[in-house]
Amino acid sequence: MKNGTRKWLFCAVLVALLAGFVGAASAKEILIGNMQDISGPTSVWGNAVTRGAEIAVEKINAAGGVDGAMLKLITMDTKANVQEAIKGYNSLVSSGVVAVVGPPVSNIGLALGPIANKAGVPVVGSFIDPRVTVGEDGKPQAAMFLMQPSSVQYSEIMASYTIDVLGLKKIGVLYDQSNAFAVSLMKPYVEYIKAAGGEIVSEQVYTKGDKDFKTQLTKIKEAGADCLYFPNYIQEAVLVTNQRKQIGFDVPIIGGLDFAPPFASLVNDPEAANNIYLANNFSEKEPQLKEVWDVYKAKYGENPVNKVFLGYDKILLIQEAMKLAGGTSSEHVMKGMPVVANLEGTTGVLTISPDTHQPVGLSMVMYKIEKGEYVELGRYVPEKHRAPWSK
Amino acid sequence: MDYFVSTVIFTGIALIGVLGVYLITGLTGLFSLGQAAFMAIGGYVSAVLIRNYNVPVVPAVALAIVAAMLAALLVGLPTVRLRRDYISLVTLGFGEAIVALLNNSANITGGAMGISGIPQLTTLPVVLVSVVVCLALVILYKNSKYGRQCLALRSDELAAKSMGIDVYRLKLITFLFAGALTGYSGVLFGFYTTYLEPAAFNWIISAEWTIIVFVGGVNSLTGTVLATILLTWLPEFLRFASEWRVAIYCVIVLLIVNYRTAGIMGERELSPKTLRRLLGRTKEAPR
Amino acid sequence: MLRIEDLWVSYGHVQALLGVSLEVERGSIVSIIGSNGAGKSTLLNTISGLVKQERGRIFLTDGIGPDTAKLLPREPYRVVKLGVVQVPEGRQVFPGLTVRENLMAGAYTVNHAGRVRRNLDRMFEMYPILKERARQQAGTLSGGEQQMLAICRGLMAEPKVLLLDEPSLGLAPIIVKGVFDTVRRIRDEGITVVLVEQNANQALAIADYAYVLENGRVALEGEGRALLCDPAVKDAYLGGAQEA
């Protein structure tokens, strides 16, 4: 490297540094942070949430902004990594954001909790692990908010549907032991099933990066399960669906959100993508989606995945909190968030519980996949809560 | 300000971990693709002791370091006799095994959902003091008899053997020392983030640390320190690049590795003499 | 056949050749002798292109008359394609390949299957032992056999100039004699030979012309037999060689 180039590089770094510290906040803008995985393993969701949030920000700004100030989204990459997320959060706080749209990764939420409580800039995320929003002492984490059903609520819906509606009692479970999302959806499910008189005939695990589940599926098949609960990411959902067919194991799959579109088109085999039940945050036909759906499709030329709407609703929540608290600072968002009630979002009517900082009464839309086609079964909320920790 | 402090703290924590890799790779010429596992051991042992068994901080930290060293002994004993390439394989397998173990012992470690609510004890002064102490220890080691033997071992194992160096013992000692350092960095990490998850300790982290050592210059401790600072701050500067961040980072590392093969510092250390030379004459460097 | 003008080569700060010039006649054996570190191997490697010179030029005079002289390219594989082939020091055969595969590797530049087969037969004829061991891994051959194989591998490339680097190194005297007989035979077939040797006695005995390298410079040159009688050469090189 030549002398000149070196000096030039040095200057460039210096300028970048200054720009980072100075250029962030200007008067007529309300900065909102957005922490998503945009370069790591879960970047598909990160991108989806970001796009949804951007659409919401554009819409709000087009309607005159909040209190005459424009919203501005600053996106930080988390690489789905806790350390990156902490750095990113602190960086957002120092650039003056008033609230942060969080990632759909519970592990990051768990790590951010104490830091966010101290910094006082609230995080609105889809951390489905209830520990993110409710501390060990049973009190809500001041700065952490969830905007979709928690893993407990969610797996209760799935478990209740399995046993109360479908009447299936001998259940085989297969989940990724190294993945917090999967584990947090498995435990409450199992407890609910047991409390409701069902039986877990076989509990099989796999770990990150595993591709062949035929061994586990065969064991579950041999244990005489009459359905398979599989709360995992979409990639593995596709594998399990195909491999289930390959070993001739044709009981229903009770799946998580990840079986929502585009899952069936990924399986691309109507014989395999069959006899699968899942719960989605919304129905594609519901009218409140249309606007966002159309904007997204026009902008990106493909159909939005469900995380887009979660991103959109998070911005709506933050806007509503500002409105309720009558100001646009982070204190206002913190004050407004727990009292949000009956907000019409794309994914349902949102009411945040001040006790848990989780939405209450959110139902899910049940679907069955038959021969590669999604058949809507209507919204569902269990009548009874059976698990000991549900409130 | 918090941002600046947290980045400094993470740099310090990474630096202590990288020092362990420096001992193994830079000084001794071995490859560990499982170094992050020692970090996990340090972090988890201290966190579990404090949280689940109410052990006071100091003994908990001490036990965590001891545990990391024990693990290093466990891996080191059989592997130091193997060829270099096999050491990277065994350490890789060890790292994966530790992650599996953490995932499997959910009742102690919380499994994949991690362990949260660890007290936040790592502050800026703690990290700075730790860095200074660890750095001093590594400098002492490098300049000791062992350090010189390590360098001999690195350049030619057979020759080192014929010089009467007990290479197995030497490798094992280095391995233990590195395990202790990396374990301690794990302790600091857990006490800063207050949350630990097994997924944070995969082989990619170990590989990144090895890359840092090479970017700094294989034999140069100064280079290692500089490279750690540079490469932990670089992604922060690159945040403006959004999703291109990691890609640009990789390109920069590739350029350094290919066009300054000896690393930033080559084999030089920063001393008043080299400093003067660097300032007086920026253009030099055998390329 | 080869003309070298004012060749300078250095390794980092160490100067290996300081302005070497020499001339190799077509169809002759030119020996280059000198003590360890005099720059003999460097000279061959520079001709082959393995080492790049700082200054100086190397010409290959292919046809007749000075006009046909052309610069040797600096990529080793191109040098070989022009017919200047080196047999490296230390019998570097490929130990894990069979004898036959080693020979075929030598014929890499010959794009004519029939000619390759003919050359192969000739080698086997010249050294029947290679034919016997054709399917054996080259690493299992004895030192002398490996040297034969290395030379034959060089010949498979159909060289115009064969550069031999210390072919007698580490071999028993009786085998050394065989090697030098081979060198003579190669010359008689019309191939120009440049021979680098520490074994000055033998090297000068078969040389048509010879150069003595000292510390990277040509110290002496002359016909082989003349140098053999030169008192300075005798003192410096032959005495030592005879004792060994």
Add this chain to the structure above:
Amino acid sequence: MLVQNILNGISLGSVYALIAVGFALIFNVLKFSNFSQGGVMTVTAYAGYVASRYLSDRLDSLVLFAAVLAAAAVSGAVIAAAVERLAFRRLRRTKSEPVYYFISSITMGILLENLITIYASSNFYSYPRFFATSAVPLFGVNVAVTDMMMFALSIAALLALLFILHRTKIGLGIRAACFDVNTVQLMGMNPDFLVTTALMISGALGGVSGVFLGMNYTLYPQLGQMVVKGFVASVLGGLGSIHGAVIGAVLLGILEIFFISWVGAGWAPVFVFIVMLAFLLVRPRGIAGIIVQEKA
């Protein structure tokens, strides 16, 4: 159950084998484990996907499958050649130690993975179905058609590789270069060409495995991290040994499936580690038992 496990293990092993052989090939020539192979595999998997989208209307399933494989193999070769140019060429010029190649290749792998993340991570993608039936009964158990294809094509690809290495001039050159890159220059071989060719061959193998991974496991940018398994298999097999790598890969596949079956997937990595360690202590030079001569 036993037969099923063995068959599953072999099919898993045959994917590992394609990766491991790429490792062995490059280890032979350049004396390092080429981790950039993972990135190459990811890119080829997506390249194959693009080809399948583009061609699916024009060709019927089996021809389409062949065309996709060919497209992925070619793109793998091209990318590997580019990797050689960008990450290894200069290191070879400066005669750097193998460790630098290692560092360079890991970084290159991460880079490729990230480029795919940038361009392809706004949605999920999957290959069209090439085969109408998905499983056939064999020895009393169901065997997936893709597994059988994978196995057959892995063998075909390996045979093709052996043919190239042992029956062609370039193959001879590559094998000679394994022993000494300097000496082969004196036979008139261009080492740049040989090294690039070796990388292109391993890239093409990576392309074939990329399509299989993408087909069986859907597409995502981290697909290539499977490369670690290939690394393990190639080291177990004995560094640089092609047939050792194949045996190592199949053994690793079977071992993994058996441990998953016996102790569960959670504990399997721990047991695989213990077996691996024990094996290396008993047989420190891998399955093949020979280690190609190292550079001086």
